[in-house]
Each structure stands twice: as structure tokens, then as C-alpha cells.
Amino acid sequence: MKRIYFDNAATTPVTKEAFGAMLPYFSDKFGNADSVHSFGREAAAALDRARAAIASIIGVRRPEVYFTSGGTEANNLAITGIAEETGAGNDKKRIITSVIEHASVLAAVGRAEKLGFGTACLRVDGDGAVAPEELEKTIGDDVALVSVMAVNNETGVIQPVRELAEIAHAHGALFHTDAVQAYREDLADIASFSDMLTLSAHKFGGPKGAGALFIRGGVKINGIIIGGEQERGLRGGTSNVPAAAGFAAALSENEKHRLEERERMRALCALFSERVAEAGGIRFNGRADGTGIVNVFADGIEDSSLLDLLDMRGVCCSAGAACSSGSPEPSHVLRAMGYPEGRVRGSVRISFGAQTTRADVEEGAERFVGAVKSLRKIK
Numbered sequence: 001m002k003r004i005y006f007d008n009a010a011t012t013p014v015t016k017e018a019f020g021a022m023l024p025y026f027s028d029k030f031g032n033a034d035s036v037h038s039f040g041r042e043a044a045a046a047l048d049r050a051r052a053a054i055a056s057i058i059g060v061r062r063p064e065v066y067f068t069s070g071g072t073e074a075n076n077l078a079i080t081g082i083a084e085e086t087g088a089g090n091d092k093k094r095i096i097t098s099v100i101e102h103a104s105v106l107a108a109v110g111r112a113e114k115l116g117f118g119t120a121c122l123r124v125d126g127d128g129a130v131a132p133e134e135l136e137k138t139i140g141d142d143v144a145l146v147s148v149m150a151v152n153n154e155t156g157v158i159q160p161v162r163e164l165a166e167i168a169h170a171h172g173a174l175f176h177t178d179a180v181q182a183y184r185e186d187l188a189d190i191a192s193f194s195d196m197l198t199l200s201a202h203k204f205g206g207p208k209g210a211g212a213l214f215i216r217g218g219v220k221i222n223g224i225i226i227g228g229e230q231e232r233g234l235r236g237g238t239s240n241v242p243a244a245a246g247f248a249a250a251l252s253e254n255e256k257h258r259l260e261e262r263e264r265m266r267a268l269c270a271l272f273s274e275r276v277a278e279a280g281g282i283r284f285n286g287r288a289d290g291t292g293i294v295n296v297f298a299d300g301i302e303d304s305s306l307l308d309l310l311d312m313r314g315v316c317c318s319a320g321a322a323c324s325s326g327s328p329e330p331s332h333v334l335r336a337m338g339y340p341e342g343r344v345r346g347s348v349r350i351s352f353g354a355q356t357t358r359a360d361v362e363e364g365a366e367r368f369v370g371a372v373k374s375l376r377k378i379k
Contacts, residue, residue, distance in 0.1 A: 004364045006317040008203075008353030009153055009181060009293050014246065015205035015354075021249035022207065025242040033239040034230065043241045050241075050248035057255050058197070059188030060214050066231045067244050070211035071180040071200035072104040073225075075147075077213050077234070078176045078196045079108035081221035082145045083115050092144035092173070094118040098130045098159075099336040100152055102178055106332075109147070122148070128157040128286035128337050135167050143173040150182035150190055154333040154349055155286030156269075156293025158185070165193040174219060183254055184262045184291065195219050199251075201243070205354060206250030210243035254354075261354060266290030268352050268361050275365030279372040285334055285347055294350045295334070298372045302342030309371045310348070315364050318349050 025046060031039030033047045048062075055062045068074040079095065086092050097109050099121045109119050122134045130148055139146070146168040150161050165175040176196040179187060183204045191197050191214055201210035215221060221234065228236025254261075269290045276282055281299030288294075298306060307319055319331065334344040350368075352361070 001314045002363070003314045003316060004360050004367070006315060006350045006352065006356070006360075006364055008356065009156075009349065009351035010318055011202045011208065012205050012353045013355065014202075014207055015250055015253055017253045018201075018206050018246040018250040022242040022246040025245055029241075033241055043239070046241050047239055047244050050244040053248040053252055054199075054212060057187065057251055058191045058199075058214060060191055061217060063232065064214055064217055066213045066215060066234055067239065067247075068211040068213055068235060069209050069240075070202075071102070071178065071198050072211075074198040074200070074211045074213035075102065075104040075178055076108045077221070077224055078198065078215075079105065079145065079147060080111055080224050081234070082174065082176075082219075083112035083117055084222035084224075085220050086144045087115075089116070091142060094120065094140070094143045095145045095147070096120045096122065096135065096138055096143055096173075097147045098122040098124065098149070100124055100128065100130070100154075100333045101147070101149055102153060102180070105147055105149070105178055117144070118142075124336055126337060128152060128155045128333070130159050130164065132160055132163040132167060135164055139167060139171050139173065141171050143168070143171060145174045145176060147176040147178070149178040149180075150185065151179070151289075151291050152286070152293075152333060153181045154293070154331055155295045155337075156181070156289055156291040156351075157286045158182075158289045158291060161190060162193050169193075181291070181293070183251070184258055184265060196221075201247035201250055204250055204254040207243050207246040210240065210247040212247065257354070262290075265292035265352060268292070268356060268358065269294050271358065272350060272352075272361050272365050275362065276368050276372075279369040282372075283343070285337065285339065285343075292352045295347055296350065297339075297343050297347040298375075301372065301375050302346040304345070305375055306346065306371060307348055309375060310368065313367045313371060315367050315371075317351070319347065 031043040033043040051065050052062045055065045168175040174195040178198045180200045195216045197214040199212045202208040223234040283297045285295035330344045
């Protein structure tokens with residue numbers, strides 16, 4: 001039986017382009033990018049090329065791109081870094097985020113509270129989107145930072161980040177967006193109105209452990225990993241040159257096919273939704289934005305049994321964010337959307353990637369329908 005991978009929102013396989021770009025820096029060109037000799041200069045040049053490639057794709061200046069170990073660290077750097085730099089004692093003493101953010105954003109906002117900041121979480125509507133009007137009602141001139149993700153990692157719903165950024169800026173606040181799942185959108189456009197933007201390489205065919213934070217020039221921020229002058233003093237530690245090279249190669253490859261892939265994802269999401277509806281009693285969580293993520297619930301199955309049976313039948317998917325899979329708590333995103341507990345606990349996230357074919361979607365949907373019908377007979 002062929003295994004079908006429908007968990008691309010959790011991670012993706014490394015592309016051959018990214019793998020090839022990384023290889024030399026594990027062996028022949030292994031120098032420390034901070035060493036002054038020829039091996040170090042060779043590594044530093046590779047790091048500089050990777051930074052320049054990423055900056056070009058997202059339409060920012062090369063020194064505005066900072067490498068991190070992933071999206072989680074980048075989100076922490078953005079939020080905790082602003083909180084520590086700003087300090088709670090001045091006029092800007094609040095941070096606003098939304099209830100559907102990744103755990104790394106919510107945890108960093110929680111840390112800011114311990115530093116003396118006031119915080120607020122914007123609600124979402126039944127479609128899973130933050131309403132700009134919610135921000136208008138919540139914000140004031142005492143807000144230092146607004147952080148709202150560009151595409152939700154559990155529902156795939158695109159957030160109105162441009163409007164949110166405009167509201168933040170009108171009140172003198174900075175705007176940060178977690179764009180980890182927005183790599184099929186126009187990143188240069190998103191960066192154009194953001195003060196900080198988070199990326200993670202393994203979501204689009206790059207290596208795990210490679211992330212980046214765009215910080216607009218002039219934005220003052222504290223480093224959270226200290227003890228070295230790497231990343232212009234904001235992120236101490238030996239530079240991960242292979243990861244940076246793989247990150248840049250994967251993002252460059254993604255950008256070549258981005259528009260085509262965006263349309264293909266819309267088609268695959270529509271196809272899957274149409275096919276699984278044949279089981280009857282199927283509900284979809286969140287607006288159908290066609291970003292490659294479908295969050296679905298089958299009436300009458302209010303626990304993890306569907307996820308387990310799908311795995312037994314070779315369909316690999318998840319109940320939500322992989323970073324929260326060790327937690328017994330169900331999805332905070334679906335709860336925030338107002339769904340009853342049974343629906344929250346019984347929902348499944350399906351996510352497609354560059355290697356997902358139409359045949360995979362048709363076969364996966366057929367197995368999904370079969371699993372739902374089998375479980376309903378048991379119950």
C-alpha cells in the first residue's frame with residue numbers, strides 16, 4: 001500500500017536543489033564563517049550569498065535578513081526582542097496578537113507580560129480570520145507591537161495583514177507577521193508593509209533548523225541569544241552555513257514555481273473537499289482559501305480515532321500544529337473559532353505540498369471516506 005503524505009504544513013522533504021547547495025559546506029568548505037583565514041572567508045561568502053538571495057526574493061535589503069534556527073526562534077526574537085528593547089516603563093507598554101497564533105508567538109507574548117507589558121489577543125470570526133475592526137477597537141497609542149500571522153497553520157485561512165499593519169502604523173506601533181505558512185503568497189508584498197517577518201525553511205523544501213527574521217532597518221531590537229557577535233550582534237553562535245545555503249536554494253526554487261503552485265494548491269484543496277464530501281456529514285473548519293491546508297470534521301467522530309485509522313490506511317496527516325502534538329490539549333485555533341469540544345477534538349488537518357499529486361489527493365480522499373464510513377459503523 002502506498003503511503004500518502006498529507007502533513008506538509010508540519011514539514012516537507014528537502015528538495016534536491018537545497019540538498020545540493022548544502023553538501024559542500026558539510027565537508028570541503030567547512031570553515032567557520034567568523035574565521036579570518038581562507039576557509040572562514042569561503043564560508044562567510046556563502047552565508048552572504050544566501051542572505052542576499054533571501055533578501056532579493058522578499059524585496060528587502062540584505063542586512064535586514066537575520067538567520068535563526070527556525071520560525072520559533074524568529075518569532076521569539078521579534079516579540080521578546082522588542083519587549084526587552086522597548087521596556088515596559090515607557091509610553092509603549094502593550095503588545096497585541098491574535099488568539100490563533102502559533103504557540104511560539106503566544107508564549108513570547110506571555111513572556112512579555114512577565115516583563116511588565118500589557119497584552120491583548122484579538123478574536124477571530126467563524127471563518128477563522130482576524131477582523132481589522134477588532135484591532136481598531138483594541139489598539140491605542142500605547143501599543144509597541146502588533147503580531148498577527150499571514151496564513152494560519154491549522155486552517156490555512158489568509159489573514160488581512162495589510163489592513164492590520166496599516167492600523168498598527170497609524171497608532172505608531174510596529175507590525176510583525178509570522179509568514180511561515182505564507183510562502184506561496186507574495187512575500188515581497190507582505191514584507192513591504194511589515195516591520196518584521198518570520199520564515200522557516202523546512203516548510204518549503206529547505207532543511208529543518210533554518211529560519212530567518214526580516215527586521216526593517218531602524219527597528220531597534222534586543223538579541224535573545226547572547227555571547228557572540230554573529231548576525232550583527234542579534235544572534236550569538238556559530239553560523240549554520242549549510243542550513244543558510246539550503247534555505248536560500250529552497251526559497252529560490254519555491255519562488256520560481258510559486259504562482260503555478262498557488263493555483264495548483266487551490267485546485268487540490270477544492271478536489272479533496274469535493275471528494276470527501278461524499279462521506280456525508282462533512283464540515284470544513286475555516287474559510288476555503290485554497291492555501292494547501294484543509295481542516296475537516298466528520299459528524300459522529302469526536303475523537304482521534306479517525307486520525308489513527310487514516311494512519312493505519314497509509315494516509316499521514318495531523319490533528320493540528322506539529323509543535324503542539326505532545327500536548328493533551330486540543331487545538332486552541334479551533335476553540336477560538338467557537339466550535340464545540342467534540343468538533344475540536346475530532347478534526348483533522350490535511351496539507352498538501354510540492355510533491356502532492358492529483359492522484360494522491362483522489363486516493364487519499366477515497367481512503368478518508370472509507371475510514372469515516374468504517375468508524376460510523378462501529379459507533
